[in-house]
Amino acid sequence: MKQLLVIWLVLLLSVRVTVKGAEGADTALVKPATEDEQHYIMAATAVDWWRGGLSAGVVFSVLPQPLTEYPIPAPMIELRGRFALPLNLAIYGRLGSNIATNIGQIGAMWTLNLPVVSLGGGLSGFITYGNITYIDGFNVVHERLTFYPMATASLRLEKVTLTARIEAEVLSYRRSRLGDAEGDNGNDRKNQDVIGYTRYDRQLTGGAITLSIEQPFWKNTHILLGVTFAYSRTPYQAWFLYNTFDDRLFSTEFFAGFIL
Amino acid sequence: MCAVALIVSACVADLEPVSLPVVDYTSELRGMLSFDSTARRLLSGVYKRNEGTTRFGDRIAVAYDGQVVTMYTVRGVAFFTLRGGIANDSVKLVGVWRGVQGSETGIARLSIRPSEGGREIAEGKGNGLGLILRGEITTSSGSRESYVIEKVDATNLRQLDFEIIAHRGGGRNSERLGVSENSIPMVLLAGRLGATAVEVDIQRTRDGEPIIFHDPTFTARTVPSPYVIGDVDNYTLRQLKAVARLVNGETIPTLDEMLDVIIDSTELRLVWLDVKAPSVMDAILTSHARAVERARQRGRDVDILIGIPDDATFSAVRNSRLFGSLEIDPKTGTLPILCELGVDRVRDVNARVWAPRFTAGLQSTLVAEMKKEKRRCFVWTVDDQNFISDFVSNGEFDGILTNYPTLLAAMFYTSPKGR
Amino acid sequence: MTQSIMVVTTTVFFMLIQCVDAYCQQSDSSKIAPQLEPISDSVTARYQFEFTVVGTIGVTRYEDNPTRFSSTNRFRGFAGLLRAMWHPDHLLSIGVTSGYILLSEETFASGTAGLLESESEVQLTAFPILLSFAMQPGNLQIGAGVGAYMLTSATRIAGEEKFTSSDFELGVHAWAGYDFDVFSGFSVGPEVSLHVLSNRGIGAFHAGVRVQYDLLY
Numbered sequence: 001m002k003q004l005l006v007i008w009l010v011l012l013l014s015v016r017v018t019v020k021g022a023e024g025a026d027t028a029l030v031k032p033a034t035e036d037e038q039h040y041i042m043a044a045t046a047v048d049w050w051r052g053g054l055s056a057g058v059v060f061s062v063l064p065q066p067l068t069e070y071p072i073p074a075p076m077i078e079l080r081g082r083f084a085l086p087l088n089l090a091i092y093g094r095l096g097s098n099i100a101t102n103i104g105q106i107g108a109m110w111t112l113n114l115p116v117v118s119l120g121g122g123l124s125g126f127i128t129y130g131n132i133t134y135i136d137g138f139n140v141v142h143e144r145l146t147f148y149p150m151a152t153a154s155l156r157l158e159k160v161t162l163t164a165r166i167e168a169e170v171l172s173y174r175r176s177r178l179g180d181a182e183g184d185n186g187n188d189r190k191n192q193d194v195i196g197y198t199r200y201d202r203q204l205t206g207g208a209i210t211l212s213i214e215q216p217f218w219k220n221t222h223i224l225l226g227v228t229f230a231y232s233r234t235p236y237q238a239w240f241l242y243n244t245f246d247d248r249l250f251s252t253e254f255f256a257g258f259i260l
Numbered sequence: 261m262c263a264v265a266l267i268v269s270a271c272v273a274d275l276e277p278v279s280l281p282v283v284d285y286t287s288e289l290r291g292m293l294s295f296d297s298t299a300r301r302l303l304s305g306v307y308k309r310n311e312g313t314t315r316f317g318d319r320i321a322v323a324y325d326g327q328v329v330t331m332y333t334v335r336g337v338a339f340f341t342l343r344g345g346i347a348n349d350s351v352k353l354v355g356v357w358r359g360v361q362g363s364e365t366g367i368a369r370l371s372i373r374p375s376e377g378g379r380e381i382a383e384g385k386g387n388g389l390g391l392i393l394r395g396e397i398t399t400s401s402g403s404r405e406s407y408v409i410e411k412v413d414a415t416n417l418r419q420l421d422f423e424i425i426a427h428r429g430g431g432r433n434s435e436r437l438g439v440s441e442n443s444i445p446m447v448l449l450a451g452r453l454g455a456t457a458v459e460v461d462i463q464r465t466r467d468g469e470p471i472i473f474h475d476p477t478f479t480a481r482t483v484p485s486p487y488v489i490g491d492v493d494n495y496t497l498r499q500l501k502a503v504a505r506l507v508n509g510e511t512i513p514t515l516d517e518m519l520d521v522i523i524d525s526t527e528l529r530l531v532w533l534d535v536k537a538p539s540v541m542d543a544i545l546t547s548h549a550r551a552v553e554r555a556r557q558r559g560r561d562v563d564i565l566i567g568i569p570d571d572a573t574f575s576a577v578r579n580s581r582l583f584g585s586l587e588i589d590p591k592t593g594t595l596p597i598l599c600e601l602g603v604d605r606v607r608d609v610n611a612r613v614w615a616p617r618f619t620a621g622l623q624s625t626l627v628a629e630m631k632k633e634k635r636r637c638f639v640w641t642v643d644d645q646n647f648i649s650d651f652v653s654n655g656e657f658d659g660i661l662t663n664y665p666t667l668l669a670a671m672f673y674t675s676p677k678g679r
Numbered sequence: 680m681t682q683s684i685m686v687v688t689t690t691v692f693f694m695l696i697q698c699v700d701a702y703c704q705q706s707d708s709s710k711i712a713p714q715l716e717p718i719s720d721s722v723t724a725r726y727q728f729e730f731t732v733v734g735t736i737g738v739t740r741y742e743d744n745p746t747r748f749s750s751t752n753r754f755r756g757f758a759g760l761l762r763a764m765w766h767p768d769h770l771l772s773i774g775v776t777s778g779y780i781l782l783s784e785e786t787f788a789s790g791t792a793g794l795l796e797s798e799s800e801v802q803l804t805a806f807p808i809l810l811s812f813a814m815q816p817g818n819l820q821i822g823a824g825v826g827a828y829m830l831t832s833a834t835r836i837a838g839e840e841k842f843t844s845s846d847f848e849l850g851v852h853a854w855a856g857y858d859f860d861v862f863s864g865f866s867v868g869p870e871v872s873l874h875v876l877s878n879r880g881i882g883a884f885h886a887g888v889r890v891q892y893d894l895l896y
Contacts (some may be wrong), residue, residue: 049339069432069434071849096544139619176622178647179620179622179623194621195622195647196647197353206616217771244337244645244664244667246360246362247363380747421830477846479878480880483743484743486741486782486783486803486830486832486879486880487803489844491844499842502799522785
């Protein structure tokens with residue numbers, strides 16, 4: 001309990017210093033966010049209250065080849081956003097879809113500005129809804145809830161902010177149905193031909209490191225570029241590759257977006 | 261940074277190969293008598309765990325393939341291949357185990373004391389119920405764990421009328437079984453993996469030879485040589501035999517070579533020829549007829565089925581000048597054809613087997629209809645443990661195609677249906 | 680393991696580049712490229728549109744010996760590449776790279792490994808089509824490209840007619856070059872480059888000469 005109190009005191013002190021910095025007092029301890037940085041999404045930089053950004057872009061993944069056997073690209077369109085709250089808190093989120101896989105993520109993080117770097121930590125929930133019933137012969141629906149605790153650090157250069165984020169992947173809930181997308185095969189089987197399973201088994205299934213860069217690209221338009229290296233037993237885009245295989249697999253996900 | 265991202269996107273992470281531990285069977289089993297068929301039958305059955313490691317769960321299926329005693333577990337998706345012998349009314353089994361979900365592996369040393377069933381096996385009496393296998397296993401981390409299991413069901417697992425069909429001859433390359441998919445060594449291994457049947461894929465060479473290969477093109481996944489690229493049917497058989505080696509060093513077999521090995525050197529009772537090259541259907545049917553005759557001459561009861569996965573193959577079979585020479589089975593009145601299309605097409609070609617995709621669900625009504633017409637029903641390709649469980653428990657299929665025959669064997673044999 | 684090392688090395692490499700680039704922007708731009716006018720108020724660029732021709736020789740390394748007759752996994756090769764780049768306002772320039780690369784060729788004498796009845800030949804070439812990114816701190820240019828390599832193998836086995844077979848593979852290309860200005864718009868300099876087709880276990884390291892022309896000089 002005492003340790004918690006000490007941690008909170010340190011955090012509050014940091015917030016105070018950082019907020020002061022963000023308001024314009026350029027102290028030795030902090031470097032306030034620049035106007036460019038006020039737009040950034042992945043960066044751990046603490047920005048002014050209610051400021052933030054929204055990026056629209058694409059994600060390009062190559063599914064883990066030991067499962068897919070061929071380099072199957074899985075492109076997705078997505079929105080990423082972050083909005084600052086008081087006390088250096090921020091909410092961040094992501095929406096994406098490629099019709100087969102649809103994702104929604106929302107989380108909260110706390111950030112801290114230092115002279116050259118910014119630090120942050122947070123937790124998000126990630127919902128996956130997969131549906132390929134529109135493909136003849138693949139009458140499959142899948143839902144999944146995953147949590148990602150994360151820590152992030154940003155290197156704030158003159159025209160560029162580089163961010164590294166490390167996340168753990170905690171799978172909490174899975175539900176799959178085959179045979180009849182309209183049926184329900186949880187605990188209440190309505191259609192004898194429908195099969196599936198529901199699992200509430202919280203487990204650490206992997207982790208990911210994301211490297212991103214946010215910078216101005218064309219006049220005053222900013223871009224977000226990044227890559228996620230995931231090492232997971234349950235890559236979210238590979239939900240339809242039903243498999244007993246249980247080794248962790250390496251996969252990469254490249255994302256790029258224009259910050260609106 | 262963008263470049264970094266793109267570079268990494270193009271990177272591929274291979275799975276590390278799995279190296280099984282080496283066992284010196286000669287010295288381990290020196291002075292012991294080999295098992296005869298009675299001993300193997302007495303050992304075979306369903307066991308429960310009494311003591312020791314829980315990594316393999318509470319139920320274990322024990323079967324055999326030739327001289328090799330095999331064990332399959334649901335938990336850990338493990339299989340054991342054990343050699344053994346009898347001396348002084350005691351039985352000893354030694355071999356390796358492998359968890360197919362990942363790369364766990366180790367050595368197993370088990371024995372049966374005279375008072376715990378060893379004498380019964382040495383004398384060839386009884387049904388083996390209550391016999392106790394005890395010993396230890398080693399793990400990948402080098403630890404040793406005790407293991408004691410007891411036979412609780414004496415069903416002869418090999419006699420059950422259910423096909424455990426191994427995909428691509430036994431499993432894909434990603435299962436890292438030490439032999440390549442669709443290769444001769446893979447079908448020789450299939451029985452030890454629990455398979456009673458295999459599915460193999462047929463492509464064609466430029467000179468019209470049916471070969472056993474899955475993909476339409478060569479990639480590093482199947483043939484690592486950088487000189488062997490592009491479409492499979494760009495190459496003549498001679499060129500392939502000269503330069504193409506599968507990931508574990510084997511040559512690509514022809515259809516004739518594969519069928520000869522299955523007939524002569526395995527106990528598999530069904531072969532599913534998944535035709536991916538309908539343009540050489542006449543050559544395939546010629547090989548089929550030759551293999552059926554060879555099996556008959558050798559007294560082998562093996563059902564060799566021509567697979568129809570799509571409309572093009574359906575037409576090729578129907579229009580082949582050799583279609584009429586396919587032999588009708590006197591018991592069922594069906595042709596040696598496995599049709600993956602709708603039931604109307606199944607009836608149209610009088611196929612012996614209807615094989616729908618697993619994503620269509622249990623399809624109980626249609627399965628019942630097909631069975632009424634004396635046709636068998638298989639489902640493909642089920643690899644998820646949850647769905648295998650559903651098909652085994654709730655489905656009425658006569659066989660399941662899977663890349664995990666060890667898991668299916670364990671689930672089916674330890675289920676109420678398997679007994 | 681090799682791929683992991685490559686990924687980490689490349690990542691660190693490019694992050695360093697970013698740092699160098701950012702540093703260069705903070706320093707006096709007139710020292711970097713005294714003879715050129717800045718194209719925006721935020722950065723100094725050597726060019727807006729450029730074409731580069733690169734000729735290199737190098738070594739190709741395969742993960743394993745490429746055939747059972749091969750006695751090595753390293754081969755000499757050469758490449759001729761063309762690159763067109765556009766440099767907008769800030770840090771990055773983007774463009775395309777293509778060309779021809781001889782990755783390896785081998786001749787097996789009759790009786791090699793006791794398996795071939797007469798002389799045989801194999802050859803592997805690549806035709807890259809790459810989306811490229813580059814940065815230019817001063818006269819240095821560092822870049823990378825990703826895209827498809829159309830691989831073509833040409834084989835003649837034991838007296839049979841030579842035949843070719845082709846396929847596309849994902850691959851990446853990284854390069855570093857230095858430009859010495861020669862005359863209006865033209866520059867010449869050395870370039871080292873790397874091609875990696877990790878799916879096929881192919882890596883090729885090359886060194887040679889680049890000739891660059893600034894279209895809007």
